[in-house]
Amino acid sequence: MPVSIPSAPAERAQALRQTLNHHAHLYYVLDAPTLPDAEYDRLFQELQALEAAHPELLTPDSPTQRVIGKVLDGFASVRHAVPMLSIRTETDTEASGAENFDARVRRELELAPEAAALDYAAELKFDGLAINLRYEAGVLVCAATRGDGESGEDVTQNIRTIGQIPLRLAGVNAPVLEVRGEVYMRRDDFERLNERQRQAGEKTFVNPRNAAAGAVRQLDPGIAAQRPLSFFAYGLGEVQGWEVPATHSGLLDALATMGLPVCADRALVQGAAGLVDFHQRMGAKRDALPFDIDGVVYKVNERALQQRLGFVSREPRWAVAHKYPAQEQLTLLLDIDIQVGRTGKLTPVAKLAPVFVGGTTVSNATLHNEEETRRKDVRIGDTVIVRRAGDVIPEVVGVVLERRPADVGEPFDLYKRLGGQCPVCQSEIAREENEARVSVEWRCTGGLFCPAQRKQAILHFAGRRALDIEGLGDKLVDQLVDVGIVSSLPGLYKLGVAKLAALDRMADKSAQNIVEALEKSKHTTLARFLFGLGIRQVGETTAKDLARHFGGLDALMDASTEQLLEVKDVGPIVARSIHTFFAQAHNREVVEQLRAAGLSWEEGEGAAAARGPQVLLGKTLVLTGSLPTLSREQAKEMIEAAGGKVSGSVSKKTHFLVAGAEAGSKLAKAEELGLAVLDEAGLLALLQGDT
Numbered sequence: 120m121p122v123s124i125p126s127a128p129a130e131r132a133q134a135l136r137q138t139l140n141h142h143a144h145l146y147y148v149l150d151a152p153t154l155p156d157a158e159y160d161r162l163f164q165e166l167q168a169l170e171a172a173h174p175e176l177l178t179p180d181s182p183t184q185r186v187i188g189k190v191l192d193g194f195a196s197v198r199h200a201v202p203m204l205s206i207r208t209e210t211d212t213e214a215s216g217a218e219n220f221d222a223r224v225r226r227e228l229e230l231a232p233e234a235a236a237l238d239y240a241a242e243l244k245f246d247g248l249a250i251n252l253r254y255e256a257g258v259l260v261c262a263a264t265r266g267d268g269e270s271g272e273d274v275t276q277n278i279r280t281i282g283q284i285p286l287r288l289a290g291v292n293a294p295v296l297e298v299r300g301e302v303y304m305r306r307d308d309f310e311r312l313n314e315r316q317r318q319a320g321e322k323t324f325v326n327p328r329n330a331a332a333g334a335v336r337q338l339d340p341g342i343a344a345q346r347p348l349s350f351f352a353y354g355l356g357e358v359q360g361w362e363v364p365a366t367h368s369g370l371l372d373a374l375a376t377m378g379l380p381v382c383a384d385r386a387l388v389q390g391a392a393g394l395v396d397f398h399q400r401m402g403a404k405r406d407a408l409p410f411d412i413d414g415v416v417y418k419v420n421e422r423a424l425q426q427r428l429g430f431v432s433r434e435p436r437w438a439v440a441h442k443y444p445a446q447e448q449l450t451l452l453l454d455i456d457i458q459v460g461r462t463g464k465l466t467p468v469a470k471l472a473p474v475f476v477g478g479t480t481v482s483n484a485t486l487h488n489e490e491e492t493r494r495k496d497v498r499i500g501d502t503v504i505v506r507r508a509g510d511v512i513p514e515v516v517g518v519v520l521e522r523r524p525a526d527v528g529e530p531f532d533l534y535k536r537l538g539g540q541c542p543v544c545q546s547e548i549a550r551e552e553n554e555a556r557v558s559v560e561w562r563c564t565g566g567l568f569c570p571a572q573r574k575q576a577i578l579h580f581a582g583r584r585a586l587d588i589e590g591l592g593d594k595l596v597d598q599l600v601d602v603g604i605v606s607s608l609p610g611l612y613k614l615g616v617a618k619l620a621a622l623d624r625m626a627d628k629s630a631q632n633i634v635e636a637l638e639k640s641k642h643t644t645l646a647r648f649l650f651g652l653g654i655r656q657v658g659e660t661t662a663k664d665l666a667r668h669f670g671g672l673d674a675l676m677d678a679s680t681e682q683l684l685e686v687k688d689v690g691p692i693v694a695r696s697i698h699t700f701f702a703q704a705h706n707r708e709v710v711e712q713l714r715a716a717g718l719s720w721e722e723g724e725g726a727a728a729a730r731g732p733q734v735l736l737g738k739t740l741v742l743t744g745s746l747p748t749l750s751r752e753q754a755k756e757m758i759e760a761a762g763g764k765v766s767g768s769v770s771k772k773t774h775f776l777v778a779g780a781e782a783g784s785k786l787a788k789a790e791e792l793g794l795a796v797l798d799e800a801g802l803l804a805l806l807q808g809d810t
């Protein structure tokens with residue numbers, strides 16, 4: 120809901136209370152916030168300031184006066200023996216945030232200015248949700264959320280699925296020991312979870328906190344168990360029969376000894392200077408941490424002093440959270456660009472009004488794919504939430520519908536937006552298909568020609584199972600393309616020793632070897648060539664089937680989808696993919712240029728003849744050890760050309776074992792099963808039909 124600037128403070132306070140309560144409900148109860156925290160915090164502070172200036176406006180139901188939250192229907196309610204509070208926040212991300220806290224504590228303890236610096240326990244502020252773990256006689260009996268601070272939800276079943284949380288404490292049998300801590304989701308676990316959701320065409324989570332909260336408050340423990348959660352302990356609830364250490368740092372050490380996970384990034388520091396230093400060190404480390412933090416927490420270390428300081432309404436006076444720049448911010452979506460990845464994948468990218476988020480200024484963020492963009496209903500002109508955390512690329516995680524202008528753009532339509540063409544090479548674009556569902560990914564079909572796909576196309580073409588050009592790896596391809604010596608596959612065959620030797624870190628001898636490897640690769644097979652083209656859906660086996668069926672390249676390139684469907688194991692998806700590929704004039708040109716460069720293979724009747732009689736039809740062979748002249752690949756090709764199958768393991772179904780030097784367990788197994796064992800000569804004889 121838009122918050123306009125009202126005239127009277129009373130109206131403003133009322134509007135803020137309403138807005139904050141609405142968003143607190145979305146956040147705490149539904150686990151589905153539609154505002155970034157930074158925005159919520161701004162409004163919260165405005166209300167606090169207003170209430171401080173006009174105490175008569177303060178109402179008991181103000182969100183500034185209580186911990187918000189509610190027990191979700193479906194969970195039993197648990198009354199906390201000791202209330203679970205919030206922590207006061209210093210949003211001033213500069214050093215003064217720490218200095219203010221230290222000054223306040225010293226004032227409240229009535230310390231003289233010359234009194235020694237105080238000890239503080241400094242910790243990370245984990246961005247997850249608070250959980251109270253109740254251990255009785257050392258055994259976990261109940262786990263509860265914070266709820267409204269007085270009562271929370273009984274989520275014991277779900278919490279039990281978190282492997283890091285001990286079901287029994289090590290070495291402690293106290294009648295009651297309640298441990299408090301944060302359940303969170305690691306960033307990599309979160310990314311994987313969202314990727315799975317995306318692949319399945321399901322809703323993604325806004326951030327790890329949200330995903331963790333959703334998992335903990337999941338009514339189906341089976342689903343909760345599949346969500347990867349982690350835990351850090353940082354405090355206590357009710358305690359009976361256990362002597363609580365005199366300091367907070369001592370308490371954390373004790374919790375670790377009991378087998379509870381305690382974060383190693385913590386420190387015992389002195390005075391404001393120590394706090395400032397910790398804040399800076401952790402700020403520098405923030406992006407490299409495997410989980411999200413939104414700040415650090417400072418706690419007065421001596422328990423006796425904590426008790427003297429006590430509490431105000433919803434927070435202790437002895438602790439404060441000192442924030443870092445937010446990892447989520449609002450900004451305007453100016454436009455949507457479409458980027459072509461190295462495998463031809465088309466990704467919508469948001470062009471944003473520059474915004475400071477996660478410590479840097481961001482003006483581009485990924486929208487992942489068309490389906491997700493539509494599911495989130497992201498449109499040009501919208502106010503969007505941008506997230507940047509760690510080294511993950513910035514992404515648009517949601518839209519603030521309440522701020523959608525009347526003249527907002529149409530729902531996103533990638534095909535329409537591109538006019539059906541790749542923005543880099545103008546080839547047709549196609550949605551990748553698979554058996555389960557039409558995938559969410561659009562791709563450029565000009566794989567051989569598209570400049571965006573050059574490097575990938577060359578690497579694949581040169582691969583061992585394709586043209587097998589030895590020495591043409593990642594780094595060399597990067598260099599060749601980056602300096603502009605090679606811009607497409609045929610360009611490879613124009614490389615000379617001089618050009619190669621001029622490259623960085625390239626000796627004459629290596630250059631010579633590469634030129635020789637290129638020369639050698641010109642004599643190939645149709646199957647290898649086809650596989651090397653990198654047509655989507657055409658793997659090594661399909662390439663072989665196609666080569667066998669059509670005998671020649673021209674017949675294949677001109678084949679209709681119906682004709683392609685006649686090939687063994689080729690279904691409609693594969694047929695369409697091949698047909699679309701050869702329908703791109705640019706792809707065909709590249710193929711012609713490769714042939715002109717001297718690439719050749721046996722075709723047609725010749726190829727069929729060379730294939731020889733299908734003497735091994737229906738036979739399964741296993742290869743082991745090294746053969747004197749044939750490579751494993753060559754032997755496999757010959758066997759398959761004769762209609763045989765090559766399997767990786769010996770069983771009763773194996774017809775022949777072909778054993779070379781240093782044959783090991785497979786040979787022993789074959790002998791044990793009484794199978795026929797051949798050497799290379801025996802294999803060749805078999806292929807000749809001599810046996």
Ligand SMILES: NC(=O)c1ccc[n+]([C@@H]2O[C@H](COP(=O)([O-])OP(=O)(O)OC[C@H]3O[C@@H](n4cnc5c(N)ncnc54)[C@H](O)[C@@H]3O)[C@@H](O)[C@H]2O)c1
Pocket residue numbers: 142143145146147152153154155156157159160186204205206208242243244245246247248249250265300301353354416440
């Ligand atoms: N986006 C929204 O719409 C929306 C709505 C409501 C609240 N919020 C966000 O929720 C937060 C509100 O504050 P709050 O009262 O829930 O609590 P809080 O998150 O600011 O602070 C208290 C909590 O900090 C956590 N914590 C993490 N590390 C800790 C440590 N080392 N020691 C002690 N506690 C630690 C605990 O879970 C504790 O409950 C703000 O960040 C606010 O932006 C957002």
Ligand SMILES: [Zn+2]
Pocket residue numbers: 459541542543544545546563564565569570571
């Ligand atoms: Zn393209």
